Amino acid sequence: MPSTGEAVATPTTDTDGYFNGTDGSAATNGNKANSSNSDDPHGVAEINEMTRTRSLTADASKRPRTPTGSMALTDYSVNPTTPSAEKRQLIKEIVPEDFLLPNGHPDYLRLIASATSRVYEACKVTPLTHAVNLSNRLETKVLLKREDQQPVFSFKLRGAYNKMAHLDPKKSWRGVVCCSAGNHAQGVAYSARKLRIPATIVMPEGTPAIKHQNVARLGGHVVLHGADFDAAKEECARRVKADSLINIPPFDDPYVIAGQGTIGNELFGQTNMSQVDAIFCCAGGGGLIAGIGLYVKRMAPHVKVIAVEAEDANALAQSLEKGERVVLDRVGLFVDGAAVRSVGEETFRICREVVDEVVQVTVDEACAAIKDVYDDTRCSVEPAGGLSVAGLKKYMRLRRQRGEPVDDLSSRTMICVTSGANMDFDRLRFVAERASMGGGREALLHVRIPERPQAFAELIDAIMGHPVTEFSYRYSSDDVANIFFGLSLVAPPDERAEELRTLLERIRAEPGFDVTDVTRDELAKSHIRHLVGGPSSVKDERLYMFNFPERPRALEKFLAVLRPRFNISLFHYRNSGGDVGKILTAITCPDGHADELDKFLNDIGYPYEECTDSPLFKAFLRA
Known part of the structure; x- marks a missing residue:
């Protein structure tokens, strides 16, 4: 049986559970069972998958009301609990009293407004582009918020710069430190150079050279320490105490959240938000979706805020389900920019208020979304950058399968935040290989046919009309031949499940033939297809x-x-x-x-x- 303990292979990413100095003690352990289903790879039973809906209803008499003008079409129904005295004091040490609400929580609208005066010293207003191909296919208007076009190719620069720009110069002259090998590290290094603050970036010793070289090029002092992220985080904490450095957290900080919230502010100047139905964001540690959600829910509460996670890195979905922060035993590493073992404490509090739904997607679906973005923009985003598009596609597909009306969405707008584009070129090979399966355009089949004359010809007749993408066979016995092959599905997306079902029935109708769909079998995709030989x-x-x-x-x-x-x-x-x-x-x-x-x-x-x-x-x- 596989180990149920913590994996050694912790994510080498900017969101790897460095929870602003907390140890996650308020969270509970949890693990998501493997949700892959080799019998249903093309969406037949996806209607039963988790697409949790978060209800934000509350006692109408106690709801804070938002002015109902052209933007606010509904009431914003949130009543956050008052923080404890200890928590209140902790918040005051970070946020000035002028920026606190009467209940003691940060006033994020004012923090976001304040952030706009500093963030654009380093960041730019990213374009909101129309994804024409995706819009035509989904029959709704799809807009991409291009955070992959920031100077460091990620939204992380907003939060890092806003946090560092608001540091007390009497303390910041000593320098800042963070533990990261991803987008957050680049955001901190870039901000430090802009603000002329010394920055130390701690990374594990095994970090790929391209990552620490990029950070060094941006001006950060890179320290390679320890075999994994746990050791690197310990070194980061040690330097905070020993050298009086200021830690810059990746997501669980009011100024970081407010920095990401400037994206929400930009959207209101770029499109008619009264026509927007939903905004899709990758979840990760929660900083991005918390910042955008806070602003959008106050200004246009009718807009759904939908978080998207990988099925094997679903800390937010599990936490919202249980009502408390969950620490995952293991985290899938493909979507490395959003691979966290637990969401932040403050970001989780906010997500409980502003997140309407959580959509979970597979690795193959994330790869298909990267291709979709490329088809519309000719730019390659990272896996986390493609999560929002993957979530939108699955959201629309599930609505149709549940029989919910989608015709009314043809005149509505969906926004996907493409959060970043920091992906190694070598990974494109894997993305291209999996994209066709994630988009439902390719099926992998294991076929057993009798080892007799004309059996091959009968198989070819059965699959006629479907282009073959790969075919592997080797003689093994006088009775049965085992064949592994892939083929393209040519029907429109909504009809591919039926197309595949018909094809399987046609193959099984041949005397002595049997077939199994292995499109979602990880063993088949990662290994067997390369090993067929005897x-x-x-x-x-x-x-x-x-x-x-x-x-x-x-x-x-x-x-x-x-x-x-x-x-x-x-x-x-x-x-x-x-x-x-x-x-x-x-x-x-x-x-x-x-x-x-x-x-x-x-x-x-x-x-x-x-x-x-x-x-x-x-x-x-x-x-």
Whole structure:
């Protein structure tokens, strides 16, 4: 069984749980079960997936009322609780008393208004562009808020600069520090150079050179420390105390939130907000969606604020569901710009007030969204930057599947915030490979046909009209042939599920034929498609799929730990250009030593999944 403890492969990203000095003690542990469904990869049962709706209703007599002019079409129904005396004092140490509400919380409207006087010293008003292709396909007007066009290619510059611009010069001259290897690090380094404040950026020793070189180029003093982010965060905290440096948090700070909130302010000068139905934002630690949501809900409460998360990094969805902050045991690393183990304390309080829904998307859906943005803009955004578009597409699809009216949305506007574009070029290979599956344009199939003359011809006849994207076969027995192939689905998006169902029925109708849709099977997509070559009859063979951090010599270290103890009968690794690597390995282990092997694998500390009983393993790699 896979380990349920914390993964060693913590995200090397600017949102990796550095909660403004807190240790997450107010949060509870939680883990989301694997939601992939190999029997339904193209949306047939997506109607049952979580698309939580947050109701913001309250006692009408107690609601703070927003003036109902051309913008505010409904009441803003929020009654935040009064912070404790201890929390109130903590807020006062950060926010001047003039910028506090009577209940003790920050007055974010005033903070955002104040931020506009400083943020644009470093940031620019990003364009709100019409996504023509996406609009035509979804039959609603889609606008992209292009935060990927900021000087550091991410919205993070807004919050970092606003926080640093409001520091007391009597303290800031000593310098600032942050722990990050992503967009937040670049935002802090750029802001420090602009404000002439010394900046130290702490990163793990295994951080890819391109990341720490970019930060150094922007003017930050990079310190590489420790094997992972936990060690780097400890070093960051040590420098705060030892050198009297000021920590710049990535999201859980009123000035950071207000800086991101200037995006909401810009929207009102760029489009008619009375025609906007919803705004989609990646969730991450919550700073972006909290800042935008606070402003939009006060000025145009009818606009839905919809958070989008990856299914394997859904801290906000779980926290809203449980009513308290949840700390994930493990976090998927593909959407690294939004990979957090827990949302911030202040951002969670705000999200409970302003977030209407949370939509969760798969890695493949995020890849498809990156392609959609590219088709409309000829620009490649990072996975977190594509989350908002992926969420919009899934939101519209689920509405149609639930039978909810969508015709009224044809005259409405949807806004997606493309939050950033800091992606390594090597990752584009993986994105391109997965985009067609995430968009429902490609299916991967495992077909069993009788090993007899004309069987191949009958299979080709059955799939006629569907372009084949890949085809793998090797003789294995006199009775049955196992074939792995991919093909393109050519029907309109809303009809592809039916198209695939019809195709599967047509294949099964052939005598002796059987077929399984493996489009959402991670083992199939990451490994089996590259390994089809002949079965083996190795005795006592067990198959495992590992995720491990992509840092220098990590693969060699993994092999060095594994090989002395056990015999490896299969090994497959493919670099996809990301921060996490995938390994498929088979280990020979008699039943009497199974417990010893399980303990050994758990002690390694890398997330893994046993695939010994996988039908694909038995069909293609076992005799």
